Every structure is written in C-alpha cells, then in structure tokens.
Amino acid sequence: MKLVFRCAALAAALSTAGLAAAQTLRIASPGDTISLDPHAAVNESVQYSLTSNVYEPLVGRNKDLSLAPLLSTGWRQTAPTVWQFALRAGVKFQDGAPLAADDVVFSIERAARAGLLPGVAGARAVVGRTVDIETRQPQPLLPDALTEIGILPRAWAQSHDPAREANGTGPYAVRERVPGSRTVFERFAGYWGSVEGNVQRVVFTPQPDAAARVAGLLKDGFDLVEPVPVADAAKVKASGEARVVTGPELRTIFLGMDQWRDELPNASVKGRNPFKDVRVRQAFYQAIDIEAITKKVQQGAARPAALIVGPGINGWTAALDKRLAFDAKAAKALLAEAGYPEGFALTLNCPSDRYVNDAAVCRAIGEQLGRIGVRVQVAVESKQTYFPRLLRRDTGFYLLGWTPGTYDAAAALEALAQCRTEGADAGGYNVGGYCNPALDALLERLGRETDRARRNQLLGEALALHARDVGHIPLYQQSLSWGVANDAQVVQLPDNRFVFKWMKK
Template sequence: MSATALFVALSAVGVVASAQTVRIANQGDALSMDPHSLNETLQLSVTGNVYEPLVGRNKDLSLTPMLATSWKQTSPTVWRFELRKGVQFHDGTPFTADDVVFSLARTQVEGSDMKSYTNDFKEVRKIDSHTVEIETKTPFPILPDVLSLVYIMSKKWCETNQATVPVDRRKGVENTASFKANGTGPFRVRERQPNVRTVFTRNGSYWGKIEGNVTEVVFTPIGNDATRVAALLSGEVDVMEPVPVQDIDRVNSSANTRAVTGPELRTIFLGMDQKRDELLYSNVKGKNPFKDKRVRQAFYQAIDIKGIKKTVMRGASNPSAQLVGPGINGFQPEMKRLPYDVEAAKKLMAEAGYPNGFEVSMNCPNDRYVNDGRICQTVAANLSRINVKINLQAETKGTYFPKVLRRDTSFYMLGWTPATYDAHNVMNAIMRCVDDKGAGQFNLGAYCNPKVDELTLKVQAETDKNKRNAYIKEAFDLHAADVGHIPLHQQALAWGVNKKVKLVQLADNFMYFKWISLP
C-alpha cells in the first residue's frame, strides 16, 4: 500500500471511529468474502466473524455448538446434527437444513478450496427442516472437529446472486460472494474495498451472545512492517498483526501498547514437484531431480534451521521434524530433524548425478507468514552452498496462492495449521496422494505413498487412541523417510494491541471480533 493510500485509508478510519469502533491492521487482506474459495487462516478468520459452522470452538479450542445444537453418531458412518432454530441470515432469511445440504455440497464443487474437509462424505441428507445426517464413506469419529471451519451459506442468497459455486482462486474468477456476504454470524459486512479496507458492523439480530462491546470493526491491510508498527504506536490502529519479531520489545516498551505473544499451531514447510517428468522451472531438461529422494534429502540437510531461528526469527520459532507441532493431537515429540550437514548434502547431490547442482525457481509469499520472504532468501543462500541456484519469486499472497494452488510451481513454501487440531487433517490434505475429490488438495508437489494413504484412512476410522497414535507415527515415519516435504518450524504469534483493548488470542491465529472489548 502506498503512503498516500494508507493516509486515505487511515483518515477514513478516523472519520468512522467511535467509542465502540476497533481498528485492526494486518500485513495482508482476506482475498475474498467467499468462505469456500480459499482455505487460508486469515481468510477463514475474517469470514468466520460473518459466517458460522455447525460446530465451533471455545476460547480453549474445545468444540462448542454453533448452528448445530447437538450431534451424535447413529452408526459408524452416520452422524446426525440437530440444527439451531430461530436463526436468520443477515438478510432475514431463516436458516434451515436446506442451507446445510447446499453448503456442504458447495464445498465439493470445482473452485472450492475446502474439498479436503468433506472429501470423505458419501451423502448429506435432510431429515426435516432442522435435522441433517452426514453419511461418510468410512467411519469418521472426528467428523465434528473437521466441520469447525466449514461455514454455512444461504442457499437462497447464493442462487439469487449467481454464487452457487465458489470463486476459483486459481483462475482469478470472481462473483457476488467475493465482495458481499450474507452469513448468520455476529458481524455483517457493511463495506468492502479489497486491499484497502473492510468495515464490519455488529449484527443486532444475532442468535447468540456477543461478549465484547465492539459495534464496528475497520480492517485495514498494511503490508509494510514499519508502517504497520507506526500505525499502532501512534494510535491510528488499535490491533495489528503480526508484530515483526525485531519490534516486539519496542511495542512492549510503549506506554500505550503491548505485544500479545504465544505459540502458534502452524508449521512452515517446503514442498517440491515430485510428479512431473520434467520440472516447469529448472535448467534440468528431460528429468525431474526432485523425484530422487537423495536430492530432496540434500536440500533438507543444506538448510541451516538453527541459523534461521537465530538470525531471521530472532528465536521466535520452533524447528520441526514433522508437519505438525506441539498442541496437535498426534504430534510425535521423539522425531528428530535430519542434521544440518552441507558436506553430506553435497555428497547426496553428487550421488544423484548433480555434483554441480542445478537451477530451480522457488515460489514464496512475502506477506503471509512471519518473515516469509526473508526465510526464503536464507534458504536460497543455504542451497547455494551445494551449488543449487534458486531463482526466488517472492510475491504478495494475492498472486502467490493462485499460482501454487494450480500447481504452477517446482519448489515452494507453505504454512499449515490443522483446523481440527489433529494430525489426520495434515495427513489428508498434504500427505495423501492427490485425487479429484479433495484428498491431497494441498499436496502441491504431488508426493505419493500408497501406504501413507492406507494409514490416513485407518487414522480417520480408529477410535482406540493408542492404535490411532501408532498409525500416525507410522505414517509420519514413512513420510520423513521419503522426505516427502521439508519441515522448517512453527512460528510464534505476536499481535500488537493497544492497552485499552481486550481480546482473545487463539493458538490457531484466529481473531474473533465477538471477544473484543473497549473501555
């Protein structure tokens, strides 16, 4: 955002500000108001104030009734949900079972980024106006957890506005649901200016209790770290995230602001195209070096993860050996990273037939994760030690995500927070072989081990905790032995908050407006 545009946006914030207006800044914007178009934390966090799932989360991340008041398993493959009565969408339309059947089907169509949540659904049935049944292809005891980020839309509104299918971020297509919203949540969208500001107002006819006293939220993307920090310190915004790690002490030393920090459940990792016979973006012709495990392992062992923690993250990261971190059910604390060893990496490259390395492009966002651009620059420098020349393409997430999600990439960075707080989520979305139903939807390099697929289905169906954890361990061990992806670290959360603001920071980095209060 230019200085002029920022001044205009913040001036507008000042005009609408009142005692119950909270002004929030983020390094990026939600790319759409459509809750099914992008499975990304910021987008789902923002739209999660407007739309709601059947089953939600409490402040301790435990499950809580939302649009469903109760649920039970009636057979190993069938769950019955009793829906909340008397709920209205923001346009006054009553919420019914038809909206649930429609919304869950909408997550499975072309363009949906939420397929991996519902890919094992066999049928969603309306029993009566406020009862639905979900039948799954195999037993699915963690189904309520899986539904916590699948938001319900109005069937009537979507049909009226030609928005029956989600926008496809890979193709750049937009529809009414991209810019307007009609949920059941505690806040409504009053104004939407993509990449400038979005204004939310309290839903006066909300069915539930809104604990906070905020009546209006002005959300402004400010991509420049220094500008975002300055806006917080000057009082132009009340909340911002992330606080750059180098500015946490500065924010805490101010009389009016504080940094709210904590561990995040997100794991940052690198992926490689392991499917194509020839990489799209490399000087190696006629073959794909990433199909060779020795090359993948060489890349892994050439990355100085402790150096990244010290110099780039300033200690605010936890190096990881797997795609989930502490706090996720199924985390394996005994797993160790492959050692950082440049000489061993060079030897592996030579054994694989690349003693002089090769060139490859790397896709990386520069406004999505903490220090993402700098991490990728450091990885590129590390890999130069084994004669790999990285052509780094760091860009805003608005162009980065569409590119990598259509698999137009050879080597990329991604971050992942399991929405279910369970290892099955990452196994199903990232470690499974890719199909057209949603399995492996974010396995962008098409890693594939049929044994991992088999174990994923066992983890999904198993109710015995010890057996289930043994399956998870076996799958993670196989994935690590394959070097299916290169795990980097879990980043730490840091929100900058004016001391007059009370809010709740969750380990999944969701920010719910209903829990924000001002004096």
C-alpha cells in the same frame, strides 16, 4: 472495485453504525483476504479468520479450542458413516431469512465439492430440524472438520456472488469492502447468540509494511496489529501506548517440492525431475541451517520443526520430532550420488505478505542451498497471486504453512501428502504430488479407527513414514506476536484467528 452493501434489510439489522468511535476496533495485518466466500478453494487462514465472524459453522470452538455447539445444538453418530446434527431454532441470516435445513445441506455439499470436506458423500434433511451428513467411510473427527465450514443461505448464494458479498448468521456483517484497502464489519443486531465483547465496528486494513503497522499502533491508527517484528517488540513495550501479546502458533512452515512431473518446471535440468529422488530431497533438507534461520531471520521467535505438524496437534510427539542434522558436506555428497555433482538451478516461489518474514526466509534458504551448488532464484509475490499459483500447481519448489482445522495430524497428511488422484477429494493441497501408497493405506485405516490409543499409534507411523520419505521439508513453527493498544482487550488463539465477539475496546 469498491463494494458497499445497501440492502434495506441488512441496513436495518446493522443499526449500530452510529455508535461511538470508542467501540470501533482497527486491525492491521500484512495481507488481505482473497475472498469473502467461506468455501473458497484457497483455504487460507486470514480468509477464515475474517469470514468466521460472519459465517458460522454447525460446530464451533471455545477459547481452549474444545468443540462448542453453534448452529447445531448437538450431534451424534447414527451409523458408522452417518452423523446427525440438530439445528438451532430462531437463527436468522443477516438479510432476515431464517436458517433452514436446506441451507445446511446446500453448504455442506458446496464445501465438499470445493474439496474442503474430503470423504463427505453428501447431506440430507431429515425429520424435524435435523441434518444427516454421510461419509464414504467412518469419520470419527467429522465434527472437528465442520468447524471450518460456514453455512450460507441457498437462495441468496445462488443469486449473489459470495466471493464479493456476504450474508451469514454470525455476530458481525460486512458493511463495506474495498479489496486491498479495507473491510468494515458491523455488529449484527439480529444475532441469535451472546457477544462477550463490546466492539460494534471492526475495520480491517491490509498493511504489508511492518514498520507502518507498528507506527500505526503507536500513533493511535490501529488497535491490533500482527505480527509485530521481534526487533520492534521492545519499542512497543516501552511506548506506554500498547503491549505485545505473544504465544505459540499451531501452524508449521515447510517447503514443498514437485515430485509428479517428469521434468521439474522452472529449472535448468531438462528431461528429468531431481525431486523424484529422495537423495535430492534429503540433500536440500540437510543443506538448510534451520537454527540460523530461526535465530537470525526470525530472531528467536520460531521453533525448528521436523514434522509437518507441531505441538498442540494430535499425533505430534517429541520422540518423532527430530530433525536430520544440518550437514552441507553430506548434502553435497547426496547430490553427487544422485547425479548432480555440480547442482542445478531452480526457482523457489514464496509469498511476501503471508507468514512472518516469509520473503526473508526464502532468500536465506536460497543462499544456504547455494553452498551445495544449487542456484536458487527466489520469486516473491503477494499472496493474492501466490495461492492461486499453488492451486494451479504452477511451481516446482515452494513455501507453505499449514494448521489442520481438526487439530489432528491426519487432516494435515490428507491435505498435503495423500496421493492426488483426478476426481478424488484427497490431497487437495498436495501441490508437489508426493505419493506413497503405504501412507495412503495408513490414512485409510486412520479414517476408520475410533480407539484413541490405536489411532495415535497409526498417526505416529504415518508421520514417521512421511518424514523418512522427505515428502516435504519441515522448517519451523513461528510464534504469534500481536501488538495491542492499551485500551483494547483481545483473546489470542494458537490458530491466529481474530474472534471479534471476544474483543473489547
């Protein structure tokens, strides 16, 4: 369904619609955002990348990823479990309503209910333009966690559908949305802050076909495309029309395995779950030739990983980042020792339009596991249905990528590896149900620890424990590769976000 916003107040604010086409930036990426809701439980980075231009958090980030004041001008810890945030004056939502403390309280509690703020007990307005956020235990990284939480107006959100409409305080507003086809953003004339770039209009197009994205870039159909396949990088560079902007990405790609059900779903083994045995998990790990995948499938544009976080994430160290050796013979022996000498059959679920060469990576993994007797059916689907599948836990073996929003390893472990308990907000993306109480105890201590050196020591212990358990199978960090038209200027961040206010055309 085509969604066009014609609210009179919003139309007045978006007075830039008639500006020259030269100030329109056209972006193409493999997939579309699943929702416009900044608190959608899908927690997917394309969604954050787009909606963060519309909805602003209390705390943002600078170009070097350091913390920056946005809707809050300052914050402090007033008690071990209470953070206080001073709200910026003169801020309006795109429908003209002023930002109020009640909107912040509503948004924080809404995000907490969605599982986006584990450990947050609630929020309350206090004297003046300030808001207190209370946590269940000390959270020294709460300001970092809040960089992912956009603020919505309470009254508007309760009478509209934020998944289909948008109304934030950010520098760009959604002017038109045709899901699966395009989303159009226009500069919000009533924005409280400064905008470094000159882009007045952004047209985002989901284009899953890599060849079509590159052709559009070279034929003046797009100004920014991502990712550019390694095989096409030379063509883009030689075109004279565009350039390739590359850099490391913070996201780690890994495999998850069901470890909580007594019978592995979508598998030939009945009445048992092989992944509950660490020998089986290790066998899968050692059967994967990650060097072949990074060199042949990713054509060198990926770095093998041994942890679920990589360089640039606090807690990562080179000393810990040592993969188990690729050894198909040892892997087959481990399977036999675990009681599966002939292997077994199962399904590997994988997206087709989220990560670089995601489907091809899954197929390569399936072939490699076949060499140890594991018969893999690779089930590929669009991320529009894939991520809801993961949230339903309708998979026994899956591919996922993760960048912790706080750029701290504890956030990744809490989301992906903490024991998942009914009614608790930890382990929200622990789809496979890995659970080790010793790891949970380390994470609880990390939540209280404020000494940086001691905290880093605990992070190392937690990452090492998860690696020994083979809680997940880490694969690689992919490299960023953007194709950018010569007349466009962009800022590429290692979290792969599009920040419209820093772009020029």
